[in-house]
Amino acid sequence: MSNTSPNMLEFHTRERGEPRLREARADAAPAITMLETRQPPGQFFTPVSDDLVLSQSSGTPFHYVCDLGAGRFSGHTHTRDFVAIAPGAAPYCRVTDPARLRFIGIPARLARSCLERTPDDPLDFGPVHTRHHNDPLIAQGLELLWLEMGRSDPAARVFVDSMMACVVVRLARLASQVAPAEHYRGGLAPHRSAQVIDYMQAHLDEPISLAELAALCDLSPWHFARAFRDTHGQPPHRYLTRLRLERARELLSTSTRNISEIAATTGYTPQQLARHFRQAFGMSPGEYRRLYRDEPDLGGEDTRAP
Known part of the structure; x- marks a missing residue:
């Protein structure tokens, strides 16, 4: 995760009774890291990142309460569901069951370039940050990125670049389709x-x-x-x-x-x-x-x- 992946790695490998980091996979150019972590029941934090961070469930279903900087929400998530965290947001999450999660930080400069946005654009996707999602394209894209990440062959390099662009563009499309969280209160x-x-x-x-x-x-x-x-x-x-x-x-x-x-x-x-x-x-x-x-x-x- 360009500027913050060392902090993310350090955060998840600190002594906490049991290691939370299960595996890390890296891609060199641009510098991107994907992590898979194991979260025990209870509250956990993810460090503030300059990147656009996506977190995907990679294990069994679990209940959660979460705040990604756009207000608190709760739900019951399943394998391949994901949430999106805008750059600079300080996310909070509490899980009531053991959870296995994957994180990827997409460099903000790359995300803005894919969307042709200005350097000061906050990459805020509005209602997308108010709940978890199960969009098939993004879910499959994140899983395939995990499989390809860290391979050194040229095909993997092309695949990672193109798939990250697809995920970012699809996320922007999703932002225009997702109803605000208030819609679900009825x-x-x-x-x-x-x-x-x-x-x-x-x-x-x-x-x-x-x-x-x-x-x-x-x-x-x-x-x-x-x-x-x-x-x-x-x-x-x-x-x-x-x-x-x-x-x-x-x-x-x-x-x-x-x-x-x-x-x-x-x-x-x-x-x-x-x-x-x-x-x-x-x-x-x-x-x-x-x-x-x-x-x-x-x-x-x-x-x-x-």
């Missing part, structure tokens, strides 16, 4: 939202009806669907699909279960999992496993949707 109460999501997580392998979820909140299905969309920006069935696919993605990269077993664990037939997974991630479950585990396919993959 949705579900935070404890109801957490209750619904926890229920989804506990029943990923079962059919879940809209009426079931609505009953948890003592609302009619119609009112529940509208309140859920106001809170999370998408309807309940789409949010549930995302949870199931993220669970499948986690099992593909961390377990030895075959794809048929993973499909059953996430409430799908193998054919349904293949179809939804390809739509979400641009590849089949078997292709994803080979890419992220570098192991042979474990069976059950010839299930491409017709």
Whole structure:
């Protein structure tokens, strides 16, 4: 992170009972560092940076309370969700569960150049700094940057440069699409939202009806669907699909279960999992496993949707 990566590294490697830094990957020109940290439950701070900082969840879901300089907000985040921190902001965060996070600092000069902004532009993306996001392009871009960061071949150099530009431009586009945090105050109460999501997580392998979820909140299905969309920006069935696919993605990269077993664990037939997974991630479950585990396919993959 141009001027501040040594401070970031030092911050995350101080003696705190257990090391928080899991891994660091660096790119030389321009000087960029990506860090992966392990945060125990409780409050933690990230040092003020001159860069545009993005933080992405890389582990299991967790609850949080956060302030990125634009007001306090809370939520329940999942793998690949991210937040954006403007240069100079002093972020605060408290997590109620163990969290694994990746940080990248994009040099402000590079970000301004991508957006053709003046040197004194604050790189403030407004409502983007008021909640976490799951934009597919940025989420995938950050994950691919992590894979490419630190490789010395010319292709990696070109990829890192171009992907960072894509992430910055997409972030600016996202700023014009995201409603302010006030828009979400008419949705579900935070404890109801957490209750619904926890229920989804506990029943990923079962059919879940809209009426079931609505009953948890003592609302009619119609009112529940509208309140859920106001809170999370998408309807309940789409949010549930995302949870199931993220669970499948986690099992593909961390377990030895075959794809048929993973499909059953996430409430799908193998054919349904293949179809939804390809739509979400641009590849089949078997292709994803080979890419992220570098192991042979474990069976059950010839299930491409017709």
